[in-house]
Amino acid sequence: MSVEGGGDVAGRVTLQTIADRVGVSRMTVSNAFSKPDQLSAALRARILAAADELGYVGPDPAARALAKGTTGTIGIVLTSSLRYAFTDQVATGFLGAIAEQLAPTGLAITLLTSWDSGAIVPARDLAMDGALIYSCDPTSSVVDILSRRKLPLVYVDQDPVPEYSSVNVDDRAGARAAAQHLVDLGHREIGLLLSGLHGPFGIVDPTRIPLDAHASRQRMLGWQDALRPAGITPVAARQDGKDLESARRGARLLLDRPDRPTAILCFSDVIAHGVLQIAAELGIRVPDDLSVAGFDDNPLAARVTPALTTVRQDIEAKGRAAAAALTTAIAQSRVGGTVTPQHILLPTDLVIRDSTAPFRR
Template sequence: MPRVTLQTIADRVGVSRMTVSNAFSRPDQLSPALRERVLAAAQELGYAGPDPTARALAKGTTGAVGILLTDSLRYAFTDLVAGGFLAAIAEELAPTGLAITLLTSSGSGDVVPARDVAIDGAVVYSCDPTSPAVSWLRRRHLPMVFVDQDQVDDVSSVNIADREGARAAAQHLVDLGHRRFAIAMNGENGRHGFIADPSTLVEGHASRQRRLGWFDVLEPAGLKPAFIRHPLEQTEDVRRDARFLLSADDRPTAFLCFSDTTAVGVRQAAEDLGLRVPEDLSIVGFDDGPVAVRMQPALTTVRQDVVEKGRAAAAALTEAIRRSRDGAPAAVSHVVLPAELVVRGSSGPAPRTPV
C-alpha cells in the first residue's frame, strides 16, 4: 500500500498541503466545514496523523512527562499505594493531553533514561537524592516536582507529614502499655536484615522521617526497638526476620512497620508462630492502602492520601511546564499533606502476663 502523506490528502480534497497540516495542528485557521472534509479524507485514506517526532520538533514539546521511580519498575505495577498515586497523576494529566513515561533510576549500556528519554518535565518519586538519574534530570533543566523527597529551594515538592504520622503510631502503642518494640523498615540500598544502629543508614526522605517520628516517642520513654530492614516488596524476608524476633523469650509485643505491605510480612510471621493479633502482638502499618482492610484483623495504620498526593504533583508539574514554556519565572511551592492514625483491630493493650 502506498504511503499516505499530507500531499495525498491535499490532492484528494483539492486544497494545499498547508491547509491539511493546519487541520491537524492549527484547527482555528480553518472553517469547521473545511476541517471536517480534510479529516474525513484522512480517515478514508488511512492517514494516522502527522509524525509525532516531527510535530514535537516543530512545537518544541514532546507531549510526555517522566516519572522517575526506584531501580525497578516492578514497584509501579505491584505496589497498590504506588499504583494509586500514579493513577491519580494520569487522571489529572488527562485533560492536558500529556502522557506518562516511567523512568528507572538506573540505565543499561549506553541508555540512561533520565538523560536520554524525551520528556517535557518529570516527577521524581521516592528516589535516592544522590542517584545519578536525579542529577541528570536537573542538568537538563527540566520542570520538575519532587514527591516523597527532601525539599530543595528551586524545585516544587509534595510530601506527607511522615514524621507526625509515625509519631502518632508510636504514641498509640506506648499509650497501650507496650514496652518491647520492633520496627520493620524499608530500604532499597545499603544494608538489609538486622540493623544495630539505624541512624547510620543512607535513607530516603520517607524512611528517615518515619524513623525519626517513631524515635521521637520511643527514645524519651527509654525504649530501644529491634530494627529490621528490607526492600519494600520482599515480604518473605520481613517474615523470616520478624519470625526470628518473635521466637525470642523477650519477644516484642508491638511492631511498627514502614508500610502496610511490610506489615503483611510481620502478620504472616505471627501466624507462623501461632501468635494472636492483637492479644499477643500489636501491629501498626503506614499508608492505609487496600491491604490494610483486607488483613484479619484489619490493620491499624497511618493514612496518607495518595490520590491527593498524585493530583497535587500533577498540578505542580503542569504549572511548572506552563511557566517554562511561557518564559515565566519558576513558582516553587512545597505542599505537605496530613497523615492520620487510623485505629483498627491489629493494635491492642500490651499482654498483661509475661511472655
C-alpha cells in the same frame, strides 16, 4: 517532508493530499489535528474522514515535536525496577492519579528506572518535557542527568530542594501518631521494621542505622518523637527489600526471639502483612499477643485479617498534586519565565482497626 508531515513525497499521503481532497488549505488540515478548536466541528469531521479514507493517521510525532519545541511526554523516575510500578499498590495508585490528572493535557507518561543500566540511559537519551522524581536515591546518576538537562522537575517523597517543586506527605506526624497510639495502649517493648534496598540486613541500632530515603528518615523521626519521651528504646530490624517475602524475613528477626516485642511499627502495610503472616506461623495471636501497625492505608490494610491499624496517606491527592506541579513548571518554562517552586506537604491520618490492642501481661 515538512515538519508538519505535509511535504510532497512520491506515493505518500500528506497534509496537502488531504487538503486537495477536501478543498481547503494545508494549514486548515494541520489545525484539524493540532488545533481542533480553530475549526468548526463539521469541517473537522470532514477532514478527519478524508484522512481516514486515504489512510493518513496524523502528522509525524517527531517532526511535530521538533516544530513545536515540545515532546508531549513526561518522565516518571522510579526508585526501583519498573516492575515495582505494576505490583506495588501504593505505586499503582500514585501513577493512576497522575494519569488521570494529565489526561486533559494530552501529555503521555514514560516510566524510567533510577538505575543506570550502562550504555543506554533513558533519562539521558529520551526526549521529554519534564519529569517526576519519585522516591529515588538523591545521589543517583539518573537524577543528576535530569538536573543537568535543565528539565522542569518535581520531587515526590524526596528531601525538598530549593530549585524544584516537591510533594511530600507528613510522614513524621503520621509515624508519631502510630507510635503514640501503641504507647497509649501500654506497650513498652516495641519493635520497628524498616524497609531498604541499601544497608545492613538484620537487627540494627535505630540511632545509627543509615536511612537512604526521605520517607524512612521521617518515619523514624516520628516514631522516636513518641517513644523517646516515654523512655522506650525500640528494637529495630531492617529487611533487605520491599516485597512480601522480604517482609516475612524481616518479621522473623523480631518475632523469632525470646525477648520479642509486644508491638511492632512497620514502614509500610506490605511489611505489616509479612508480620501478620509470620506471627500466625509462630502461633502469636494478633492483637492479643502482639499489636501491629502499618503505614500507607493501601487497599491491603482493610483486607487482611485482622484488619490493619495504619497511617493513611492520600495517594490520589499526592499523584494529582505532583502532576499539577509539573505541568505548571513546564508551562512556566515554555514562556521563558522563572519557574516558581511549590513545596507541598499533605497530611496523614491514623486509622485504628483490629491489629492493635492494649498490652496484656
